[in-house]
Amino acid sequence: MTSIELKNLLTNLANDFNFENSNKNRLIAFVGLLGDFDSFEYAINLKKFAISNTLENLDIFLIAIGNEKGKEKFCRYTGFSEEHLKVVNDNQLHQLVGASKGLDIGLGGWINMTLMLMGIGSSKTLLEVIRGYTGDKGSNQIYNDCDQINLFNFFKFSGSLFSKSFGKGYLRPFELATFRLNNMIEIFKNWKDYMIDTKYLPQRSCTFIIDKNNVVIYKYFSKDILNYSRDMKLPIDFLNEFK
Numbered sequence: 428m429t430s431i432e433l434k435n436l437l438t439n440l441a442n443d444f445n446f447e448n449s450n451k452n453r454l455i456a457f458v459g460l461l462g463d464f465d466s467f468e469y470a471i472n473l474k475k476f477a478i479s480n481t482l483e484n485l486d487i488f489l490i491a492i493g494n495e496k497g498k499e500k501f502c503r504y505t506g507f508s509e510e511h512l513k514v515v516n517d518n519q520l521h522q523l524v525g526a527s528k529g530l531d532i533g534l535g536g537w538i539n540m541t542l543m544l545m546g547i548g549s550s551k552t553l554l555e556v557i558r559g560y561t562g563d564k565g566s567n568q569i570y571n572d573c574d575q576i577n578l579f580n581f582f583k584f585s586g587s588l589f590s591k592s593f594g595k596g597y598l599r600p601f602e603l604a605t606f607r608l609n610n611m612i613e614i615f616k617n618w619k620d621y622m623i624d625t626k627y628l629p630q631r632s633c634t635f636i637i638d639k640n641n642v643v644i645y646k647y648f649s650k651d652i653l654n655y656s657r658d659m660k661l662p663i664d665f666l667n668e669f670k
Contacts, residue, residue: 428525430643436523438641444513446488450639452669454487457521458655459630461493461501461514462621465655467610469632469662470505470512476663485636485670487511492518492627497620504613516623518630527650529629536628543629543652555653559604566598566660569606578608636669645669 428436437455440446446453456473458466466489473487489507491498493514502509518528530539530548543549544556558566570576570586577583593599614621622628632655636645645665647657656662 428523433524433635434637434641434643437635437637437643440490440520441488441637441641444488444490446486446511451483452485452636452638452644454485454634454636454666454669456487456489456632456634456655457524457526458489458491458632459518459521460622460624460627461491461497462614462618463628463630464607464610464614464653465632465649466491466501467505467614468607468653469655470501470507471610472663474506474508476666480670482670485666488513490515490520492516492521492623492630493621494623497617497623500617500620518627521630521633524633524635525648526633527631527648529631529650529652531629536625540628540652549651549654551651551654551659555651555659556604558598558659559607560601562593562600562602563598563660566603568595568598569602576605576609578605579612 441453441455446455456469458469460466470489477487489512491512491514493501494516495514498509498512498514501507502512522528530543532539532542544552546553568589570589572585572587572590574586575583576586589599589602631649633648634646635643638644649655653659657665
C-alpha cells in the first residue's frame, strides 16, 4: 500500500468511525481481540497517559475485534473511553492497513497463539515475559503504595509490598507479571464477551498517528505478542512529541 493509499484509507476510517478531526493529531491503533493481552495493556497505558498529560494536540482512538457487550466491559475495566473505541467483528480492516495476522500454521487460533507465546513466530515475546518477573531498571513502576491488588479474591495486598521488597522508581521484579495476571483474570472471567472468535487470537496490532491534514506522521506494526510498542521499556513515551 502506498503512503497516499494509506492516508486515504485512514482518513475514510476516521470519518466512518466519527474520529473527529479537531485540528489535532490523532492516534489510531488497531488492536486484536478485546481480550488480547496487548489490547488490555495498551488501553490501560493510553488511558494513564491521557490522565497524566494535557493533550492539547492529540486525540487517542482504538479499533478492536469484538462486540458491544465486550466493549462495555473492556472500557469499564481499563478506563478507556467508550466514545474513542470502535469494535469490528473481524480483522478485515487490520489486514487492509497492513497489520500482521500473526502466526498461521493452519491448526487454528489456539495453536497459533500458544506457539507464539513460546516464541515461535514471535521472537520478542519470551524476553518480555521474563522482564515481567525480573523487573527493569529502565522502565517505570506500575503500582503506587496505595494501590490495592486482588488476585483471584484470595491473595490481596497493596502496592507497598513492591516498595518494601524492592524499592521505588523503576519496574520492580514481579510487578509487570502481577499487572498482566490481573488482566488475564479479567479476560478469563469474561471470555465469551472478549473473545468473539478465537481464530483471531494471533492478530497483532498496529499504530498510526495522523496530523490535522490526515498525513501519516508515525506508524508501528507489531509482529509479536506483548510488543504493541517499538520500545516496551517505555511503551507510551513515543507520544510525548505529539501531545
